Amino acid sequence: MTAPVLPGEPLRHADEVRSGPGTYVRGKSVVAAVMGHARTTPAADDADDKRPLVEVIKGPVVTGDATGRGGGTLLPEVGDEVFARVLRINPRQVWCEIVAVNGKAVNDASGFQGIVRQQDVRATEIDKVDMYESFLPADVIRAKVLSLGDQRSYYLTTARNELGVVQAKSPFTGEPMVPVSWQEMMCPSTQVKVSRKVAKVD
Amino acid sequence: MTIPREDGRSAEQMRPIFVKTGVISQAAGSAYVELDKTKVMCGVYGPRQGGPGIDKVEFDRGRLDVDVKLATFATSGPRGKVAQGDAEREFSSIVHRALSGAVMTETFPKTTVDVFATVLEANGSELCATIAAASAALCEAGVAMRDLVSACTGGGADGPNALLLDPARGEEAAAEAGVTLAYMCRLGEASQVVATGTWDGESLDDAVQLAASGCARVDAALREALRSSVPA
Numbered sequence: 001m002t003a004p005v006l007p008g009e010p011l012r013h014a015d016e017v018r019s020g021p022g023t024y025v026r027g028k029s030v031v032a033a034v035m036g037h038a039r040t041t042p043a044a045d046d047a048d049d050k051r052p053l054v055e056v057i058k059g060p061v062v063t064g065d066a067t068g069r070g071g072g073t074l075l076p077e078v079g080d081e082v083f084a085r086v087l088r089i090n091p092r093q094v095w096c097e098i099v100a101v102n103g104k105a106v107n108d109a110s111g112f113q114g115i116v117r118q119q120d121v122r123a124t125e126i127d128k129v130d131m132y133e134s135f136l137p138a139d140v141i142r143a144k145v146l147s148l149g150d151q152r153s154y155y156l157t158t159a160r161n162e163l164g165v166v167q168a169k170s171p172f173t174g175e176p177m178v179p180v181s182w183q184e185m186m187c188p189s190t191q192v193k194v195s196r197k198v199a200k201v202d
Numbered sequence: 203m204t205i206p207r208e209d210g211r212s213a214e215q216m217r218p219i220f221v222k223t224g225v226i227s228q229a230a231g232s233a234y235v236e237l238d239k240t241k242v243m244c245g246v247y248g249p250r251q252g253g254p255g256i257d258k259v260e261f262d263r264g265r266l267d268v269d270v271k272l273a274t275f276a277t278s279g280p281r282g283k284v285a286q287g288d289a290e291r292e293f294s295s296i297v298h299r300a301l302s303g304a305v306m307t308e309t310f311p312k313t314t315v316d317v318f319a320t321v322l323e324a325n326g327s328e329l330c331a332t333i334a335a336a337s338a339a340l341c342e343a344g345v346a347m348r349d350l351v352s353a354c355t356g357g358g359a360d361g362p363n364a365l366l367l368d369p370a371r372g373e374e375a376a377a378e379a380g381v382t383l384a385y386m387c388r389l390g391e392a393s394q395v396v397a398t399g400t401w402d403g404e405s406l407d408d409a410v411q412l413a414a415s416g417c418a419r420v421d422a423a424l425r426e427a428l429r430s431s432v433p434a
Contacts, residue, residue, distance in 0.1 A: 004429050004432035007348065008387070009388060010388075034346050035428055075310055107248075111251045112251050
C-alpha cells in the first residue's frame with residue numbers, strides 16, 4: 001500500500017500521465033487536490049491519449065476496483081445513475097430527491113433535487129406520457145442524470161428499459177407492489193394493478 | 203537579539219501546536235487546533251444544494267461560506283457582545299479570503315460548502331489557528347483544494363525591529379505592528395496577508411519571511427495529523 005497523499009503534493013510529471021478526478025495540473029506536475037490514495041489506470045487501447053490516468057481516491061483502494069470514483073465529494077454528475085424519491089408531481093414534470101449516486105448514499109443534508117420532465121420519462125411516444133400514470137409521490141425511481149439542470153434541480157431521465165420505478169407502495173395496503181409489466185405494478189394482497197413507468201430490474 | 207517573552211520562548215519560536223481531525227461526527231470534515239492556550243474547533247458541512255438566493259446560483263462554480271464565532275468565554279475580562287459581533291464578521295471574511303485562494307470551487311458547481319469555526323479560547327493568534335483548522339477540516343471533508351492553507355503571525359512589540367513569531371495574547375495587545383500570513387507551503391503562494399501598524403518595505407519583508415517559517419511548522423503539523431487519519 002502506497003502512502004496517502006494530501007492536497008498540494010505532486011504526484012507525477014504532467015507529460016507522463018493524465019490528470020484525473022482529485023488532481024490538477026500545476027506547471028509540469030500533476031498535483032493531488034484531495035486527501036486519499038493515488039491510483040493509476042492505464043489508458044484504454046483505443047484512446048487517443050495513451051498516457052495513464054492518475055486520480056486520488058478517498059478511502060481504501062482495492063486493487064483492480066474501477067468503481068470507486070476519484071475526487072473528494074459525492075456529487076451527481078452527468079451520466080451517473082441515481083436513485084431518487086418522488087416528492088411532487090404535475091402534468092409536465094415530477095420533482096424528486098436524490099438519495100443515492102452510483103449506488104452510494106448521499107448525505108441527508110445535501111438535499112439534491114432532481115426533475116424528470118415529461119419528455120424524459122420514456123423513449124417512445126414521448127408526447128403521450130401521462131405523468132400521473134408513470135409516477136406517484138413516495139415512489140423510488142432509478143434514473144440517469146441528463147444535465148446539471150436549472151438553478152435548483154438536476155434533470156433526470158428514465159427513458160430506458162432498466163430505468164423507472166423500482167419501488168412503489170400499494171395505495172390500499174401500503175405494501176411494496178410487484179412489477180407485472182413495464183407499465184404496471186400489482187398490489188400483492190388485492191391483486192389490483194396500477195400503472196407506473198416500471199424499471200426492468202435484473 | 204533576545205527579547206524576553208511572557209512564556210519564556212525565544213523570539214522565533216512557536217508555541218506547541220496540536221491538531222486533531224474527525225472531532226465532530228455529524229460534519230463531513232472537522233478539526234480541532236490548539237496553539238498552547240488558543241483553541242479552535244472547526245466543522246465543514248456539504249456540499250449541499252443551493253445557496254443564499256436562487257439568483258445567486260452559479261453554474262460553473264460552487265460557493266464557500268465561512269462563519270467564525272468567538273465563544274463568549276473565549277476571552278477573559280468583560281465581554282462586549284457588540285464588539286464581538288464586529289470581530290466575528292471581520293474574522294470570517296479574512297478566513298474566507300485565505301481559504302478561497304486554495305479551494306477549487308469549480309469542482310462542486312451549484313452547491314455550497316459551509317465552514318463553521320468556533321474559537322473556544324483566544325490567547326493570541328486565533329486567526330492563524332482558525333485558518334489552519336478550517337483547512338484541515340476542508341481536507342478531511344474531501345473538498346478539492348490546491349494546497350493546505352497554513353497561517354502564522356509575526357508581530358513587533360517594539361515596532362518592526364523586534365519581531366516575535368506567533369505572539370500570545372499579551373504580546374499581541376502590546377504589539378505596535380503585526381503581519382498575519384496565510385500561506386500555501388507546497389505551492390509557495392500566499393493566499394492572504396493582513397498587516398497592521400506602520401511598516402517599511404524591508405522590515406515587512408522580514409516579518410513575512412518569519413511568518414512563512416511559522417506556516418511551514420503549521421503545515422507539517424496539519425499534514426502529519428491528516429495523513430494518519432487516511433484509511434489504508
